[in-house]
Amino acid sequence: MSAxxxxxxxxxxxxESFDKGHLPVPPAKKLLIVTCMDARIDCYKSLGLELxxxxxxxxxxxSARDAFRSILISQRLLGTREIAVFHHTNCGMQSFTAPxxxxxxxxxAQSRPDNEKEEIEKTVDxxxxxxxxxxxxxxxxxxxxxKENLLVLExxxxxxxxxxxxxxxxxxxx
Amino acid sequence: MSAxxxxxxxxxxxxESFDKGHLPVPPAKKLLIVTCMDARIDCYKSLGLELxxxxxxxxxxxSARDAFRSILISQRLLGTREIAVFHHTNCGMQSFTAPxxxxxxxxxAQSRPDNEKEEIEKTVDxxxxxxxxxxxxxxxxxxxxxKENLLVLExxxxxxxxxxxxxxxxxxxx
Numbered sequence: 001m002s003a004x005x006x007x008x009x010x011x012x013x014x015x016e017s018f019d020k021g022h023l024p025v026p027p028a029k030k031l032l033i034v035t036c037m038d039a040r041i042d043c044y045k046s047l048g049l050e051l052x053x054x055x056x057x058x059x060x061x062x063s064a065r066d067a068f069r070s071i072l073i074s075q076r077l078l079g080t081r082e083i084a085v086f087h088h089t090n091c092g093m094q095s096f097t098a099p100x101x102x103x104x105x106x107x108x109a110q111s112r113p114d115n116e117k118e119e120i121e122k123t124v125d126x127x128x129x130x131x132x133x134x135x136x137x138x139x140x141x142x143x144x145x146x147k148e149n150l151l152v153l154e155x156x157x158x159x160x161x162x163x164x165x166x167x168x169x170x171x172x173x174x
Numbered sequence: 175m176s177a178x179x180x181x182x183x184x185x186x187x188x189x190e191s192f193d194k195g196h197l198p199v200p201p202a203k204k205l206l207i208v209t210c211m212d213a214r215i216d217c218y219k220s221l222g223l224e225l226x227x228x229x230x231x232x233x234x235x236x237s238a239r240d241a242f243r244s245i246l247i248s249q250r251l252l253g254t255r256e257i258a259v260f261h262h263t264n265c266g267m268q269s270f271t272a273p274x275x276x277x278x279x280x281x282x283a284q285s286r287p288d289n290e291k292e293e294i295e296k297t298v299d300x301x302x303x304x305x306x307x308x309x310x311x312x313x314x315x316x317x318x319x320x321k322e323n324l325l326v327l328e329x330x331x332x333x334x335x336x337x338x339x340x341x342x343x344x345x346x347x348x
Contacts, residue, residue, distance in 0.1 A: 003205040003228070003256050004333050004346075010222025011344045018342030020214065025266055027213040031177040037229040037244050039201040040194065044216050048184025054177070055211040058232040060244040069301060070211050070234040076278055078266055082177050092199055092252055104250055105325065112324075120324050127243060150286075150294050151279065159178050168192030170185045172178075 023052035026079045031055070032071060034142075035086040036062040036093075040165045043086070047170070055080055061093035062086050063130040064142035068149070075153050083156055085142045086170070088163040093131045093138075101129060135162060139173040197226035200253045205229070206245060208316075209260040210236040210267075214339045217260070221344070229254055235267035236260050237304040238316035242323070249327050257330055259316050260344070262337040267305045267312075275303060309336060313347040 031054040033043055043049060043056060055074045057067040064071075064085050074080045087093075102124045109120045132138035139160040146152050160174040205228040207217055217223060217230060229248045231241040238245075238259050248254045261267075276298050283294045306312035313334040320326050334348040 002331055002333075003203040004258050004331075007221035007223065007258075008344065008346070011220055011342070014220050014222065015342040020342070021340040023214045023339070025212070025214075025264065029177040029180075032211070037206070037231045037248065038199070039226050039228055039230070040197045040199075041230075042218050042225055044218065046185055046188050047181035048188065049181065051216055052213050054213055056213070056215075056232050057211045057234075058230050059241070060231075060247040066240075066243060067233070069240060069303060072279070072298075072301070073234040073266065073275070073303065074211065076275065076282070077270060084178050084181075090199065092247065096251060101247070101250065105246070108250070109324075116324055123325055124246075127246070129243060129247065150283075150290055151297055157176055157178075159176075165197070166195040168185075168189040168194070170182065172182070 020051050027052065027054045029053040030079055030081045032057065032074045032080045032083050033086065034062050034064055034067045034083065035163070036060065036088055036091060038088060038091065038165070041088060041163060046163065046168055061091060061130050061132065061138075062088070064146050066130060071146070072151055075156065081153070081156050083146060083158045084161060085139060085146070085159070086161045086163050087135055087139050087142070088165055089135065090165050091135065094133055094135065096131055098129045098131060136173055143174050194225050201226065201228045203227040204253055204255045206231065206248045206254045206257050207260065208236050208238055208241045208257065209337070210234065210262055210265060212262060212265065212339070215262060215337060220337065220342060235265060235304050235306065235312075236262070238320050240304060245320070246325055249330065255327070255330050257320060257332045258335060259313060259320070259333070260335045260337050261309055261313050261316070262339055263309065264339050265309065268307055268309065270305055272303045272305060310347055317348050
């Protein structure tokens with residue numbers, strides 16, 4: 001069964017008791033969270049956030065570089081002034097290298113017509129994956145990237161964190 | 175007060191009752207959700223998803239293009255085979271145009287030294303913001319982009335949705 005058939009059903013119950021239609025667009029806490037797409041992370045629950053309080057940007061690894069477009073829009077148009085970058089233990093981004101992933105994609109494309117193979121190879125060779133090996137260093141580097149980025153507001157408070165998927169705890173790195 | 179002081183406190187209570195440390199990395203439903211960073215969206219609740227069931231990618235607008243790196247990693251390394259793209263009513267992405275945002279960023283940089291001004295202008299001129307005016311069309315275009323992308327697995331089921339921030343309801347567009 002497609003997962004969407006199930007979530008449509010569950011959404012009916014959610015909408016029936018929904019009472020948050022009045023919330024304004026700008027996040028109440030002026031906070032933006034960057035975290036991983038990992039299925040084991042629910043930052044509303046793990047950080048005790050309520051609907052309407054924070055922008056939540058999620059991508060593979062919780063990369064601040066990947067999140068930059070969203071951060072710029074969030075700060076300039078919607079008034080956020082604090083960024084908390086979360087990476088997490090046991091992250092998929094620590095399980096591969098870019099050359100390995102590129103090889104995998106190219107190998108999956110072997111049976112394709114030549115023109116498609118070429119396009120796939122060109123695209124994947126041009127991609128940056130933001131994988132990392134050292135978890136704590138990856139957080140430090142992301143915070144450094146944001147602090148040095150001239151387009152990220154100087155007045156913004158920026159912190160870096162590790163979420164532990166084994167016990168649900170957060171730890172501040174910087 | 176910094177928002178992070180508050181979420182650290184709330185995380186203590188979360189970790190105390192945390193019992194999901196055993197969940198595997200690959201999402202149980204082989205599902206990836208793309209949705210907006212908007213503070214009024216909690217797709218675990220609105221779609222009845224449990225921890226461990228789906229990758230959640232969030233960015234300004236819920237752009238599938240912006241999510242492409244994450245989607246590739248999710249499909250190739252962590253086995254997801256269904257993508258649901260959500261955009262939503264009353265989205266910040268409908269409230270500006272790229273030229274307006276570029277002007278705003280440049281105008282904020284007026285008092286900076288010349289070399290910084292130049293770098294800021296160059297960066298913002300090179301950015302794509304993925305803003306949109308027609309909500310339904312933006313969903314159709316994102317699904318089309320994914321279906322035509324040679325690096326997105328052909329076997330993946332891809333659907334497009336609108337989430338209504340006024341009443342919590344989801345509606346399938348495609």
